[in-house]
Amino acid sequence: MPTLKYITMKYIIISFLFLTGSLFSLNSGFYIGEAGGWDKIETWTNVELFEEKGGYNSLGLKSALYEADEYTDLLIHFDDNIIIDASGNYAVESYIKNTTKEKTMGNASGVFRGSKEAIILYPGSEALFAGNNIMDSFSIEFWLNPSRFSENPVLISYQGTLRDKNGNLIPQELSCSIKDRKLVWNLNNIFYTEENNSYIKLTGLTSIIPNTWNHHLLRFDSSSGLIEYLVDGELEVVQYASKTGTEDGTIYSPLIFSTSKPFLTLGNGYIGYMDELRISKTYIQTSVLNRYQERSGEAISEIFDLGRANSILKNIKIEHEIPKDSAIFYNYNISNNIETMFTDTGWVGFYSGEMLISQNKGRYLRIKMNIKPDGDEKLTPSISNINIIYEKNLKPLSPLYLNLTGQNNGVSLSWSKMSDPDIEGYLIFYGTQKGVYFGSDAKEGESPLIVRGKDITEIDITGLKNGELYYFAIAAYDDAGTDYPGDLSEEKTCRPAPIGKN
Numbered sequence: 001m002p003t004l005k006y007i008t009m010k011y012i013i014i015s016f017l018f019l020t021g022s023l024f025s026l027n028s029g030f031y032i033g034e035a036g037g038w039d040k041i042e043t044w045t046n047v048e049l050f051e052e053k054g055g056y057n058s059l060g061l062k063s064a065l066y067e068a069d070e071y072t073d074l075l076i077h078f079d080d081n082i083i084i085d086a087s088g089n090y091a092v093e094s095y096i097k098n099t100t101k102e103k104t105m106g107n108a109s110g111v112f113r114g115s116k117e118a119i120i121l122y123p124g125s126e127a128l129f130a131g132n133n134i135m136d137s138f139s140i141e142f143w144l145n146p147s148r149f150s151e152n153p154v155l156i157s158y159q160g161t162l163r164d165k166n167g168n169l170i171p172q173e174l175s176c177s178i179k180d181r182k183l184v185w186n187l188n189n190i191f192y193t194e195e196n197n198s199y200i201k202l203t204g205l206t207s208i209i210p211n212t213w214n215h216h217l218l219r220f221d222s223s224s225g226l227i228e229y230l231v232d233g234e235l236e237v238v239q240y241a242s243k244t245g246t247e248d249g250t251i252y253s254p255l256i257f258s259t260s261k262p263f264l265t266l267g268n269g270y271i272g273y274m275d276e277l278r279i280s281k282t283y284i285q286t287s288v289l290n291r292y293q294e295r296s297g298e299a300i301s302e303i304f305d306l307g308r309a310n311s312i313l314k315n316i317k318i319e320h321e322i323p324k325d326s327a328i329f330y331n332y333n334i335s336n337n338i339e340t341m342f343t344d345t346g347w348v349g350f351y352s353g354e355m356l357i358s359q360n361k362g363r364y365l366r367i368k369m370n371i372k373p374d375g376d377e378k379l380t381p382s383i384s385n386i387n388i389i390y391e392k393n394l395k396p397l398s399p400l401y402l403n404l405t406g407q408n409n410g411v412s413l414s415w416s417k418m419s420d421p422d423i424e425g426y427l428i429f430y431g432t433q434k435g436v437y438f439g440s441d442a443k444e445g446e447s448p449l450i451v452r453g454k455d456i457t458e459i460d461i462t463g464l465k466n467g468e469l470y471y472f473a474i475a476a477y478d479d480a481g482t483d484y485p486g487d488l489s490e491e492k493t494c495r496p497a498p499i500g501k502n
Helices: 002-023 338-342
Strands: 027-033 041-045 047-051 057-061 072-076 090-094 097-099 109-113 119-123 138-146 154-163 169-179 182-188 199-203 214-221 226-231 234-240 264-268 271-280 297-301 311-321 327-335 348-350 364-372 382-391 403-407 410-414 425-431 449-452 458-462 470-477 492-494
Touching: 027 057, 041 047, 047 297, 057 297, 057 364, 138 154, 182 226, 199 226, 199 234, 264 271, 311 327, 327 338, 338 364, 364 382, 403 492, 410 470, 425 458, 449 458
Parallel strands: none
Antiparallel strands: 027 382, 041 297, 047 057, 057 382, 072 271, 090 119, 097 109, 109 271, 119 264, 138 214, 138 271, 154 169, 154 264, 169 182, 182 199, 214 226, 226 234, 297 364, 311 382, 327 348, 327 364, 403 410, 410 458, 425 449, 425 470, 470 492
16 A cells, blocks of 8 residues: 555655746757857858957958969968068068057058158069060059058059169169158159160049058059059059150050169168058959958858757847948758758748747757848948747657556557657557667557557557567657657566466
8 A cells, every 4th residue: 555655645746847838848958159159160261250349259251352363463461470471472571560559451451650660572484574575464452551650651652773775773662652642653653664764653532641541553454554553442553664754655554674683672761551462463354442342251050959950940040230221131940851951942031039839849950140231332231149948848758557468469558648748649669678779569469559649558569479578668759750659668567378278
């Protein structure tokens, strides 16, 4: 009697816990970003991490950058502590530092602080300024942000010499300097001919404003002799490399010669910042003038395993900053089938903090974020933290009170009905070894046998061998399906036998 009382109380306690587990669901969750790290992002397309105030990293658009190609002669990003030429054509001797606090493109810019801080570039054999070169079309461009105006700052300087037909030395100069708050380009004897010395000077019209970034571009078109200077994409000065300096049909080609070891100097006497310096062996039609020009970014998380089929995705809370006219589009993909995670279908859009509908069920989850800049392509949205909240589909408890009765070539099983409303049926496991349920004798089928319907609490298994000892256990399954049953019940044994011989 005491034993029966204990079993009865145990059943009541377990049933109560089962009911309370159904009434008060237990949410689970995890983080991506500030609280959980960004290593859970698997695919990065035009996105990067940048440091926010407080020292944590946010996810946003990656800045547009020039990339070295077949036409690139020189490319300096100023993003690394060691200043290098990304094209590999120039050896760099740098006396400046970079800073992440001021930049237009990439992660940093170069800081120039006067005559003692400059960059010297030594051209390799393939560089335009290697000497003994007849140049074709070319372009020189960079971003500039002066802090204050020093005396005679020279941004770019090349000094060379060539010999005329009589063997006399002729000085050459290509320089860019600041005078009276205007940019001045000197191309002296760069377009030299044996008949005429060539002195070309282009002075900008736009005054340079301290603490303001501007893009400067000098370009030459060898097909027409056209020389143009542009500021922020707007034309400032036009001239022709020709006999008259106009479009007269004569076209002079640029020549670079040097009787000594050639080099270029950057930033001599300049005080301020420089970014994205590029020299190209072509006429640049369109420059990158905006930090996020023609960019959109995409970040896709790894595949998260929520632990069990038909777990419920309840909420995705995101901490983000979205400047005016910029945007972030959020999507998730949830499924019980992991193979669908590798396709580009099944994505569902959502808003941060939105309570998701109960049909969002599955075991596997992925998050996708599409990031768009503002209309001027100068501002990026940023994401600092993602909190994913879900209700794990807990597996059913094991059925209680499994009873077995031997029959002629069979066994009759019964068990107690379970109160969990999610139960959809039961699995009957049987076999001829303890804990090994690979039985195949029953006419009803191989182990496990599926009993569909939670109200069915008994079954007769036929076709078994009389006298053979069979081991049985039973498990419930819910809407996760028969592939995800709950815990097995206590194992019971029984020998089939003719009536009267049990």
